[in-house]
Amino acid sequence: MDQMKKLLTVCLLLMISSQMYGQEKIVKGSLFEGIVVAGYADHGAYINCTGPALKYTFAPKSCLLVGLLPSLKLKEDKVDPGKPKNSWITPSLGFGLTAVFRHIAIQLPAFYTAKTSAADGKWRLGVGMGYKF
Secondary structure: OOHHHHHHHHHHHHHHHHHHHOOOOOOOEOOOOOOOEEEEEEOOEEEEEOOOOEEEEEEEEEEEEEEEEEEEEEOOOOOOOOOOOOOOOOEEEEEEEEEEOEEEEOOOOOOOOOOOOOOEEEEEEEEEEEEOO
């Protein structure tokens, strides 16, 4: 939960800083940026692209995005024999921060793991690297 508070604080600071630049359009909405990322989260891998986001441009070819991350999570369940297993590939929607420098993207996503009979639901942080087309 502390990570979510930190992430929301960064979002708030980005919005406040955008008010300082009166005439310049530095923060704007974005539906798709053409960024594909692969990374690690919750003892498995993920592949995603950036979805709807707030985009903060701080240099000609550098930006910071905060938004939704439509993803495919790749994780094999470890369950007892005879019990049903989940699919190895699962569609998921994450939320996170993506920094882009020229064509290299670094991402800090958060994915929510639903509550089960064995564990409580929690936000899981990850890390990833990708490419902007």
